[in-house]
Amino acid sequence: MTRKLRMGMIGGGKDAFIGAIHRIAANMDGLIELVAGALSINPEVATESGKMLFLDPERTYTDFKTMLEKEAAMPADKRLDFVTIVTPNFAHFEPAMMALDLGFNVVIEKPITISLDEAKQLKAKVEATGLSLLLTHTYTGYPMVKQARQMVKNGDFGKIRKVWVEYPQGWLSKLSEREGNAQAAWRTDPKRSGKAGAMGDIGTHAFNLAEYITGAKLEKLCADLNIVVPGRALDDDGGVLLRFDNGASGVLMASQVAAGEENALKIRVYGEKGGLEWAQHEPNTLLVKWLDKPTEIYRAGNGYGFQSSYMTHNTRTPGGHPEGYLEAFGNLYRNFAQTLSAKIDGTQPSAESLDFPGVEEGIRGMAFIDNVVKSSQSDVKWTNFEI
Amino acid sequence: MTRKLRMGMIGGGKDAFIGAIHRIAANMDGLIELVAGALSINPEVATESGKMLFLDPERTYTDFKTMLEKEAAMPADKRLDFVTIVTPNFAHFEPAMMALDLGFNVVIEKPITISLDEAKQLKAKVEATGLSLLLTHTYTGYPMVKQARQMVKNGDFGKIRKVWVEYPQGWLSKLSEREGNAQAAWRTDPKRSGKAGAMGDIGTHAFNLAEYITGAKLEKLCADLNIVVPGRALDDDGGVLLRFDNGASGVLMASQVAAGEENALKIRVYGEKGGLEWAQHEPNTLLVKWLDKPTEIYRAGNGYGFQSSYMTHNTRTPGGHPEGYLEAFGNLYRNFAQTLSAKIDGTQPSAESLDFPGVEEGIRGMAFIDNVVKSSQSDVKWTNFEI
Amino acid sequence: MTRKLRMGMIGGGKDAFIGAIHRIAANMDGLIELVAGALSINPEVATESGKMLFLDPERTYTDFKTMLEKEAAMPADKRLDFVTIVTPNFAHFEPAMMALDLGFNVVIEKPITISLDEAKQLKAKVEATGLSLLLTHTYTGYPMVKQARQMVKNGDFGKIRKVWVEYPQGWLSKLSEREGNAQAAWRTDPKRSGKAGAMGDIGTHAFNLAEYITGAKLEKLCADLNIVVPGRALDDDGGVLLRFDNGASGVLMASQVAAGEENALKIRVYGEKGGLEWAQHEPNTLLVKWLDKPTEIYRAGNGYGFQSSYMTHNTRTPGGHPEGYLEAFGNLYRNFAQTLSAKIDGTQPSAESLDFPGVEEGIRGMAFIDNVVKSSQSDVKWTNFEI
Amino acid sequence: MTRKLRMGMIGGGKDAFIGAIHRIAANMDGLIELVAGALSINPEVATESGKMLFLDPERTYTDFKTMLEKEAAMPADKRLDFVTIVTPNFAHFEPAMMALDLGFNVVIEKPITISLDEAKQLKAKVEATGLSLLLTHTYTGYPMVKQARQMVKNGDFGKIRKVWVEYPQGWLSKLSEREGNAQAAWRTDPKRSGKAGAMGDIGTHAFNLAEYITGAKLEKLCADLNIVVPGRALDDDGGVLLRFDNGASGVLMASQVAAGEENALKIRVYGEKGGLEWAQHEPNTLLVKWLDKPTEIYRAGNGYGFQSSYMTHNTRTPGGHPEGYLEAFGNLYRNFAQTLSAKIDGTQPSAESLDFPGVEEGIRGMAFIDNVVKSSQSDVKWTNFEI
CATH class of the missing domain: 3.30.360.10 (Dihydrodipicolinate Reductase; domain 2)
Structure with missing residues (x-):
């Protein structure tokens, strides 16, 4: 990898459980940087959450659409590499589709969508765009x-x-x-x-x-x-x-x-x-x-x-240093990051890096x-x- | 209890697994004495097994029918109190029915019989004779x-x-x-x-x-x-x-x-x-x-x-002295023996003693x-x- | 083994902890029969304990000396094979010495005596008499x-x-x-x-x-x-x-x-x-x-x-049937019984049977x-x- | 906290064990940013390690003295907040003393120094400067x-x-x-x-x-x-x-x-x-x-x-999400970061944040x-x- 990847987050405001987990998992290995967020539909929560996460106020949004549009318009060296969606199930599909349409890779908390039909549409979109999608079935990261x-x-x-x-x-x-x-x-x-x-x-x-x-x-x-x-x-x-x-x-x-x-x-x-x-x-x-x-x-x-x-x-770590849930989660992010970086760098990701759950597991x-x-x-x- | 109970065994010759377990369980608390056995249909094995168990050669039999008839004819102070049946499933019913008919209480290794129909007949017999039956569902003895x-x-x-x-x-x-x-x-x-x-x-x-x-x-x-x-x-x-x-x-x-x-x-x-x-x-x-x-x-x-x-x-034993499978098995025998002895002595067995699996569990x-x-x-x- | 061994017990009356354990251990495998006891120095407890254990009242004693003397005078086919001493530590030495002098093998609850000096004297006596002594260091029986x-x-x-x-x-x-x-x-x-x-x-x-x-x-x-x-x-x-x-x-x-x-x-x-x-x-x-x-x-x-x-x-038992403390204790008795029986039968005990703690471990x-x-x-x- | 803290690292080049652990621990919560390093005395390793960690080449040093001097000269909004020392024991003292002298807070892998005498001098320096020192006794972070x-x-x-x-x-x-x-x-x-x-x-x-x-x-x-x-x-x-x-x-x-x-x-x-x-x-x-x-x-x-x-x-995480060694290590860094930030922000760190091992534990x-x-x-x- 030649640089840190840039991540934006949708959902996951300050009192949410799983958003915080995703951030730790993404931070852990120093490969990913959170640079933008539409962390809550409540503007106050969104702003406060952005501050707590040291986000640039300009990249702290109150709705995902604005975020995706504005970020899509950023120059290449600031533009998000991927978007993480940690809203409740019913609110996965729309931002995921839009993100893919705008050229962003996607991370989604599982289950992938609220219905099989949505999942199928998402799969078609992933295939059509050639972008990558990580579905965080944590346990396979252990x-x-x-x-x-x-x-x-x-x-x-x-x-x-x-x-x-x-x-x-x-x-x-x-x-x-x-x-x-x-x-x-x-x-x-x-x-x-x-x-x-x-x-x-x-x-x-x-x-x-x-x-x-x-x-x-x-x-x-x-x-x-x-x-x-x-x-x-x-x-x-x-x-x-x-x-x-x-x-x-x-x-x-x-x-x-x-x-x-x-x-x-x-x-x-x-x-x-x-x-x-x-x-x-x-x-x-x-x-x-x-x-x-x-x-x-x-x-x-x-x-x-x-x-x-x-x-x-x-x-x-070597044997005897217990790793846990956050490391398993971090493994998903690390493998995803290595895969994205290989794409960026024009290299071939290792089989081990490619081993993360995606849209097929979602379906x-x-x-x-x-x-x-x-x-x-x-x-x-x-x-x-x-x- | 005023005396040890006298047990006869059907099946359980020298190489059998479960017969040996029953004997340890019966021996453990010093409440029961093995005094007769039709331990194998193979006469040689029956004799050898009887010797190993220090049985009186006169009470070492080669078929259960002879044993039950001869033992039924014994004087009260030598007569068996109960018979333990540890043959394969298909050979539980006949000796159990005969034993009950001759006035012996019965212990049967589970499952009680080879068919539900047999089990129902056995239940009727138990009820008709007023005798006791222990079905050795070991695990409830823990x-x-x-x-x-x-x-x-x-x-x-x-x-x-x-x-x-x-x-x-x-x-x-x-x-x-x-x-x-x-x-x-x-x-x-x-x-x-x-x-x-x-x-x-x-x-x-x-x-x-x-x-x-x-x-x-x-x-x-x-x-x-x-x-x-x-x-x-x-x-x-x-x-x-x-x-x-x-x-x-x-x-x-x-x-x-x-x-x-x-x-x-x-x-x-x-x-x-x-x-x-x-x-x-x-x-x-x-x-x-x-x-x-x-x-x-x-x-x-x-x-x-x-x-x-x-x-x-x-x-x-007090806490910290691990008891195991044989003690659980022994509990079934001990509770059964306490119940039989109470009958013999004309007293009321405790609720704890009466808590052993029987014909209802068999059905x-x-x-x-x-x-x-x-x-x-x-x-x-x-x-x-x-x- | 051609017959059950006959055991007498010193100490271990009805409320004692370790006496009951010794009896279960001795009973378990059907190789040993408790036939005599000086179970308590309190005559009432001794009598009641003897009854509970179905002992012949004639072989229920109130002091170990009487027991050892009377039992030593019994005919060979009734005579005790060994004596088990389960009194508090200070009261191990005297009965053990006397038992050995009268030709009885001995089982002693550990520690063997109340002092090293006593233990040395006991060792000399064991060696002089050629009799066997089992010291019940239970844990080595697992x-x-x-x-x-x-x-x-x-x-x-x-x-x-x-x-x-x-x-x-x-x-x-x-x-x-x-x-x-x-x-x-x-x-x-x-x-x-x-x-x-x-x-x-x-x-x-x-x-x-x-x-x-x-x-x-x-x-x-x-x-x-x-x-x-x-x-x-x-x-x-x-x-x-x-x-x-x-x-x-x-x-x-x-x-x-x-x-x-x-x-x-x-x-x-x-x-x-x-x-x-x-x-x-x-x-x-x-x-x-x-x-x-x-x-x-x-x-x-x-x-x-x-x-x-x-x-x-x-x-x-085969794997998966947990054995515990009483079986470990029973192993000491079983190995001791096999060793004594071999002596009686004039055969050579197996190395496995000979593997029980004795006077050397006591010292x-x-x-x-x-x-x-x-x-x-x-x-x-x-x-x-x-x- | 109003901003991420800036960390520099001494030792911990690409094949070192404990340096990598420190970085994960520091990254995990998104409170700390690694911005400078004297990661190895081998210039090639130092450079390569800096690249792998996406460090600015200008802040990738080959000796700790240069790093500390140059970083001390940085403007306030770029200047390191603290220095982490992960060299072998004998090489803790010198960089720690110099860092403190130049106004940097310090993290040291344990043991704090190679001798008690060095530890005492370090303690005096910490007290004289009023700066903070974290000694990474990981296990107290669980x-x-x-x-x-x-x-x-x-x-x-x-x-x-x-x-x-x-x-x-x-x-x-x-x-x-x-x-x-x-x-x-x-x-x-x-x-x-x-x-x-x-x-x-x-x-x-x-x-x-x-x-x-x-x-x-x-x-x-x-x-x-x-x-x-x-x-x-x-x-x-x-x-x-x-x-x-x-x-x-x-x-x-x-x-x-x-x-x-x-x-x-x-x-x-x-x-x-x-x-x-x-x-x-x-x-x-x-x-x-x-x-x-x-x-x-x-x-x-x-x-x-x-x-x-x-x-x-x-x-x-809530119960049932196993946390491990890296989180325990991360807790040390997080508490240290909260304490430093409180100093920076002029607030009072919580008792929980102040609970991390320091120079006293080192002594x-x-x-x-x-x-x-x-x-x-x-x-x-x-x-x-x-x-």
Whole structure:
């Protein structure tokens, strides 16, 4: 890379959760500079947020359209390289389309849009413009998730037979959306969140992780979604039986009413010769299980001689220095930045840099939401996974 | 108790796995004496096994019928108090019926019989004779499982919403039944094992544990059973969506092809205010999770002041002396022995002693097998749990 | 073995802690029968305890001398094979000497005696009589401790460099000996317990475990013993720097005022190529660490092909059925019983059966107490380990 | 804060380990900008490193003196706010003194200098100039370490009695300093590293952590340092008995030859009513142990209502998003930046911002090295901790 990339942000004002995360992830490696923002539709919040982030007041906007237009008119050496969209789900599509039209690469917080149809239009636009899009499915940024994927790919476990993935949270155990929790309010509101609640918010992460690690594609599913907390508009819990295109079966469990749980995302994959277990709670460890040998504890940052280059590429420290969620998030940004820079510099990004989730993952995630809701409403056992 | 109880054993010859476990469980507390056995249908094995167990050669039999007849004719002070049946599933019913007819109480290794119909007949017989039957669903003998059940019963977690129970094993990852593994051979043979494989062998344990801890009854289910290893006759893996009569939903996962797993039985239950997590791997710990407080680590054998009397009754040592599978198994025997002795002595057994699995659990287990197989073969999503 | 062995017990009346443990351990495998007891010096307790244990009233004694004399006069087919002594420390020596003189083998709860001098006399007596003595250092009965010892012996870790062993408990955090806790009362009383408190009670276990696993002998030490709770007569806490005869150094930590801890015995050993970690809390797991490879999780009861025969000999169940403290204790009894039976039968006990702690471990334990107390009182850094 | 702070770096060229860590830590929160560097004494490396970091070539220097002089001459709106020194230990003192003399605040990687004498001079200089100094004792930046310290301070555990702190690593198990490992080379070289090896490198961290959490000061110690790997010049392992000024005793263990360990820093503290346990391996968890209640699992980022403001101030994400080593390091920088900015802005930094290690911790760390080496060489048991 020959220079820092310039980022603009849409959404993510001073009290937002995920915007702050994106900024840390983008800052971490010193490859990206936040230079513009339409951080809030509330002008006061927008201004204050811009100040807190040391933005040039001239590049602090109160609506994304103005920002995209003005920034598009900037000279090449000031112009944004990409735009990060961290608004609620319903407000992803419009700025993303406009950004692409104006020649900006795009980062979008997942889920990519509020509907599959929007996602498809976005995909067409990405393809038409040739620009890059990063969808921040954070968990695939963890080094030991990379290691897991590579071991499956290498055939270390033989043919994959079984996938169990679960994502329990407890934070929606009460009707918090009526108690002034802004996060809860939009995430449980179909107009802002889409047709699924827990399955859209965290089920999609579990689904994405399962497909990423196994390299298999979901083929059919049987879902049971529940609204556990009375008065809620969207599912806050569900279980899904899975069948993959490689013959593997599985189960996906996601709940936001698992009282006492934080973000206990965990995946287990089993093949003919062994299996793996990874949990976000302790992300630097990958348990590698064997049919006829003791279980091994693979640790991030170690050079055993047989570690994946994708693991080492996504680790900043030697073994024993725990990296976490922000580093995983930072890996998405770093890989995206390396890919953009290679384009700018006219070089070829490494396979490791190119390994970040994009519009394809976005489409599959939206299709997962559609299919899981459809299946849950159906009396027939199996629903084909259709896009 | 005024004397040791006298036990006879059917099956469980020298190389059998579960017979040896039953003997340790029965021996442990010095309340029971093994005095007779029809340990094998192979006369040589029967004799040799009798010697190894220091049995009187006169009470070492080669078939259960002779044993039951001869022992029934013994004087009261030598006569067996109960008979333990540890043959493969298909050979539970006949000796159990005969034993009850001759006035012996009965212990049966689970599943209770090879079919629901047999189980119903056995139930009728138990009721008609007024004798006692212990079904060795071992896992409900663990002290922290007792603690869990009592906390749910107390309403500590509020209304129960969610049950996740899983039992992964890896030992049938290969076609071991064709490679001389005797355990594998009968367990995967429908004639000897019944209509389910993994679901009958370990799925029933998971099901029993879920109903025991929550006190709820399964109402409907949606099952996906698989034969993963080609050439196998019965399911070796499966996932089941659950709906309970208290409104809770859940997921049950059981697999014998989860390569690298031992007996990773684990249950999580969530209610309105909190949840619990128990895993057989570390059975002396119960994780107690709360919506608004730190997770607590309850440990067996501790007197916090709010521990369940059922936990302490089923613990032999103070906190910090790990008890395990054999003690859990021993608890079943001890409670059964205390109950029989109370009958003999004309006293009332304690509620804690009466807390052991019996014919009702046997019926429900067989119905689980029937319903799970039926559901798996159906294209309709939900199957009602019918007995 | 051709018959069950006959055991008599001295001490261990109905409310005693360790007597009950010894009985479970002895019962478990059906190799030993409790037939006589001088269970309490309180005649009422002795009688009641005898009844509870279904002892013949004629063999229920109120003092050990009468018991030993009467039992010595029994005919060979009724005579005790061995005597188990579970009285407080000060009351080990006399019955042990008398039992040996009368031809009984002996089991003694640790520490072997109240002083090194007594231990030496006992050793001479054992040697003179040719009888067997089992000292119940429970922790060396765990299968994964056996595995650990064998791996060190095999040289799997290269030359051993480092030993860290710790035994934190919290149960003496208050002055419980003044609050009616009988266990606390005698264990903190120099007349009944000996010259060390925590170091005698649990420090000796840690010391024994370290020497057992490493095969090395302590050569010099530097101790800092503390009386943390004001008003206590003996040390309730301490740290000791260690030097072994193989050049390894180490640290031993033992405390009974580590509030909130149960019996958190743990040992770590490091050599040139790797190391091991074992903790009583989860005794079926041995962590095996390597310089250039992932850490491995060895689990009891598994046949990896390279497991120690000492591990498998001391395991009753296949992997995944957690065994615990009582089984470890039972292993000591089983190995002792197999050794005695071989003597009776005129056969050679296996190396695995002979592997139980005896008078030599007793001597070293008493010397540890002497030396650790001496070092703690000294201003010189290093104290030679003298016997 | 009204603007980003400007940082210059001395040392930390492209292949250095700790320089990169400092930059990530400084970048993370978008509060600091790296604008100048004397990154290597090798001009080529310096230039290349400057490029990789997108530094202005005019502010890329090849020696720290030139950098400090030139930067001191810059106008106020370009001038460095502080200088970070990440050279080997022997090369901390000179640039730090010069930086302070020229009016720059200073960040120094620990240990602060190569000798206690240098540390004292530095302290005098800091006091004379009124400038700020951050010493990067990373581990005290972890949120759950802050929580631990506050709970001790609050008296939650009563009077503190016991401290066990350990830092095992395995990376110096071989004579790596002779095999081309540059890290190993300088760290085991007395001229570049100082008079202690493992005790200086990691023992000081353990010591600092113990004093930080307990608020107690070490008063005397008894050390046993070892050179385990033949041919090494400095200690690679050691155990130390501790006595604190509040009456607590303790043990410190540090080793770089604990084969198979990464950075297994762990501390346990026990008081009258309970204790705590924290390990770097899983830094978001603090185990809180109680005498009469179940152990509690405190988790970073949770609002239990009784969490420390120091914990929340040093956490970037809600519970369940694991933060790690880089965030802990980032917390040091963030607190330092907030403190500097408050000075610049003429406001009062918060107590939470002021909570970062400085010259006082540096002095005590150097004194620890001196005293531990002195004690190890002495035949007398206790050495007073002297500064």
